[in-house]
């Protein structure tokens with residue numbers, strides 16, 4: 049199991065829509081990330097990542113997590129196969145604590161400590 | 175010590191040939207018999223055309239044959255009769271379709287349709303378990319038909335040797351009760367989904383790649399459809415197929431078998447159908463997981479109350495990729511940046527010391543087969559060098575003055591590699607080999623493995 053922890057001060061992170069300071073600020077946030085169906089290819093073939101997110105001025109969301117992952121966890125070329133805009137590429141499902149993120153406000157879902165986030169690339173082979 | 179058999183023994187060769195011919199003769203006779211047994215009026219799968227057997231009753235043979243599954247209270251005589259009077263269409267007779275068809279035929283589904291336009295290739299046999307050597311280069315539907323008929327003559331099989339398309343899909347699908355998506359590409363998956371929504375058929379969808387599989391049921395009762403989950407098609411370059419990424423045969427074996435299970439549950443009106451849930455199988459981890467997925471989307475382009483798509487569209491255009499799992503040839507380089515395999519053969523023979531030869535396939539592929547004098551530099555590592563801009567040739571201890579020739583499997587990645595290398599080493603002469611190792615095997619070395 050790998051981890052990717054930031055060495056960059058949180059002030060330098062590029063996190064959009066970080067407008068209001070709410071609860072959870074000022075503390076590190078640990079979440080577990082898993083990849084399935086080949087989504088791990090853009091993350092050094094690590095199927096599981098323990099990510100410690102640095103203290104932030106506002107709550108971490110899936111949107112800001114993706115921005116963080118792009119900078120700190122992704123490796124090699126072909127990142128457009130995982131990241132598109134501020135979201136994931138079509139064909140990739142996001143599951144938060146065993147539920148489709150669509151049931152949980154997708155990109156705006158606010159992360160809680162020890163959340164389990166799975167990115168599933170849909171397969172087409174047969 | 176094992177004594178090696180002499181496979182050149184004329185008697186062995188003679189027997190092999192005789193057995194092959196007998197198998198073909200057997201197939202011919204079986205086909206002739208099934209033609210004679212075929213009902214005259216061949217209206218559709220349902221109804222009395224079915225082998226003339228009774229719809230309402232099970233024969234003594236049927237009771238014996240299916241007794242072990244009929245003993246299950248959730249199946250019983252009622253469930254078996256439902257199976258007998260049902261029809262299932264399996265789209266794609268490959269890694270998923272073969273086991274799905276096998277179990278559905280064995281379970282006594284009354285009518286099974288098979289759709290596939292491909293022929294059996296040798297690289298199919300490790301996972302497409304209905305096919306065998308005798309049927310190499312024969313249509314997959316014929317091969318599957320022969321194998322399934324031998325398993326259960328009571329089932330009516332219908333073969334559709336065609337590529338499912340917007341023009342024929344509705345006709346083919348309309349006469350079946352449940353559809354099994356055992357295809358291998360995105361355009362056909364979207365097409366199948368839309369037809370199933372329009373014709374109100376449940377779609378049992380499976381997929382497999384490398385050591386992972388996925389399964390769900392779309393368009394069942396009020397559950398989501400494929401487009402509810404995937405409103406936009408995946409970008410073509412993000413889709414991996416079995417021919418490139420590989421697949422372990424047991425994985426589609428597991429998923430195809432589970433597809434048959436879902437079909438049986440739907441047909442026998444049992445609860446617990448995998449609708450609104452996604453099942454994933456990780457073979458290496460030996461784990462099955464099920465995730466709750468979204469409900470039917472109120473804004474779905476096909477299955478919502480105000481659909482924007484009301485008829486079948488051009489799915490290859492929609493997905494930007496072809497409705498098969500083959501890779502089209504690309505053309506990125508000028509003709510003077512490319513050489514033919516014959517020229518490569520000359521260079522290897524006479525000037526191998528004055529040139530650098532690079533094979534950009536994966537290490538796994540390079541280990542399977544390679545041309546001597548070639549050094550393996552996987553294209554993925556080039557992408558990495560490209561981003562980190564570290565000097566590649568010092569790492570590899572290759573000569574930075576000699577011209578470079580790049581080869582891959584089919585001549586696509588070699589062109590991409592030439593482009594990357596030219597950015598890094600603009601002073602070097604760098605060319606790719608047109609058609610890659612497939613051309614090499616065809617035109618220079620016929621003994622070179624093709625995969």
Ligand SMILES: [Zn+2]
Nearest residue numbers: 399402474477
């Ligand atoms: Zn839908």
